[in-house]
């Protein structure tokens with residue numbers, strides 16, 4: 001039987017129609033939370049995500065549509081969420097990737113990645129943190145990346161957005177550090193920094209390496225891991241979700257302003 005320690009809480013998870021965000025939504029649902037889902041996808045994909053989170057045990061599930069590249073859509077989404085429930089837990093997980101050398105990076109890709117990976121978190125945080133502080137409990141968990149801690153070639157907007165997300169989270173952690181109490185759980189703001197996680201986001205990078213091995217996907221994965229991740233193992237989305245769920249516990253009240261790697265030793269090198 002799951003520990004339903006989030007039974008009185010409501011979580012909004014952006015980018016939860018796929019990958020890590022969907023795994024986080026399921027995990028928070030399994031802990032008893034009401035869960036607001038957001039992300040792009042077909043009607044079928046959105047229905048399927050809602051079904052999965054409901055089946056995991058969520059007290060209630062609602063889809064909150066918004067293209068996070070548009071600040072006015074984010075404001076409408078947060079207003080819709082607030083009319084439904086007070087947001088106790090905000091997980092900014094939506095993210096996109098595009099790889100190209102700096103001098104041939106399309107400028108519209110720069111704008112898109114900064115908008116979705118960084119500015120969207122600024123907007124969701126500025127609109128939800130005051131309510132969390134008033135209620136004495138709140139959790140903001142931003143899914144950054146190892147690329148918020150170290151760089152790689154051909155990822156200028158992605159790396160810039162993830163370094164920015166860690167900086168933004170640290171500022172918010174300081175501004176809200178004294179909100180609430182040890183008993184209420186306080187308001188914390190943290191980043192999780194995954195290395196390679198098996199989701200659709202990294203498939204183009206696997207495919208590019210597999211192409212050199214007659215399309216052998218496993219060979220592509222081995223090459224990807226050999227370059228950066230000493231454990232030689234991909235993480236599962238559920239591995240990241242487990243850490244996210246722990247951060248929502250009262251006992252995590254003094255973990256704030258952290259950037260926690262889940263990277264098989266990538267950033268220890």
Ligand code: NAD
Nearest residue numbers: 015017018019020039040067068094095145196197199201
């Ligand atoms: P994914 O492609 O499976 O999921 C991305 C999610 O973001 C989807 O739900 C998608 O619909 C949503 N999204 C994209 N653009 C959006 C927009 N404009 N508005 C609303 N939603 C939008 O990828 P993932 O691997 O699960 O990535 C989730 C997060 O984890 C991202 O922030 C990514 O940078 C980060 N991350 C992933 C890895 C990895 O190896 N997969 C590693 C480090 C960090």
